[in-house]
Amino acid sequence: MEHITLLVGVVIVTALVFDFTNGFHDTANAMATTISTGAMKPKIAVAMSAVLNLAGAFLSVQVAKTISGGIIDEKSGVRPEVIFAALIGAIVWNLVTWLAGLPSSSSHALFGGLIGATLVAVGLHGINGDAIMMKIVIPAVASPVVAGIASFLATRATYRIARDAGPKATSKGYRAGQVSSAALVSLAHGTSDAQKTMGVITLALVSAGLVAPHSDPPVWVILVAATAMGLGTYIGGWRIIRTMGKGITDIQPAQGFAAQTGAAATILASSHLGFALSTTHVVSGAVMGTGLGRRGAVVRWITASRMAASWIITLPAAGLVAGGATLLVDEGTWGLWVVTLLALAVCAGAYGAAQRRRIDHTNVNDVEYVENAVGAERAAADVPAGAERFDAFAPPLSTTIAAPASRAVQTPMQTQKETAL
């Protein structure tokens, strides 16, 4: 019993860590466009998103009951060890993509972790291939396209209708519109994603016999899951916000509004009709759509294709890590500790690497980024400083020396501001 309690305790803590990474990984989904267009101050935006994520987590516990959504056969032998390994895979991949500033799907990371861990622990029969196709592959391909088309058309429409409108009314109006649509996305995200963690914790409690099967998550589980995600959101995944808000295309307020509304509508329409979508994919698609919708806007396809590549490898990569972790954990308690220590080392490494090229609320909208976008027309002098900036996968060391210096020149203000956590 003691062993089980320890294991379940470790699983719960790990689930909360995942929830936390989920929070800061996905802040960008709701807030990137709002921040990059200046509709809200970065800190205020993430604070609002955090509160709404928290609120959203309390709204519903529907998803929490079917955490894996039939992708893995939960009866075939989901032990706490397997859940633990799955979470480790998801956390590691979330950290790697965050470091690279890539908006990959946290849900896919979790699903990938679950699939990988189950494959190793139970074998192929523990996994439902049809469900993977229907619940992961098809939505992943369709959702950015749907959100993209919706945002593209909405962007066209809004620029056409508002072409004679005065600047005062438009700036006020689009700001209000952006804030409301971003709020809706935050709320929807809190509901769907915090519930996944609640589901994982509940599953662990059930598998240890501490909670009756098919029961709702206990109140304390809802509370801690919502808090972990809210905290993560508030910390803010500034790297990903920057990619989403500035990296794909340069977003104007009208576009931010159109993209965010398209994302909110797609998320709500599909979850209402029974498709589980990744918020990340929807928002990325919407941002691309709105970039194509405004005349003169540039969509950076290199960034977009790098993002798409990260979507494809998210599931197998998280699965691979989770599978390896399962092998170790199955060796016994020492394996559990080895995996825990390795995971902690990855966390520390990612944090350390992030500190070297720090991106926070002070430089999230860094201008050099924008200049780099129109690189062809700009003076060649801009390019050396900015060119490798966007290379998310570049080894951190090669850029560390140049980056802080050039940024300090660009924004002398930032040194005086408080350093964000």
Add this chain to the structure above:
Amino acid sequence: MNIDWGALGSVLGVSVISTVGLVGLFTLGIAALSRQEAAEARGAAAPLARGGAYACFALCAAAVAYGIYLIAL
């Protein structure tokens, strides 16, 4: 394995129509507000534009409320 094209199609339809509808409505509100502000600057009143703007924004607010209802469902 069969893909449910019907459901996919309706997600596409509903998303596109509601997005374009909402954004269009909201932008109409902005345009009306702008017209009202322009009229005010000339010292004239534009009750129709003002009323139209508020009607547009109210409908959008109702749509947001419906969205929250869908989330909580």
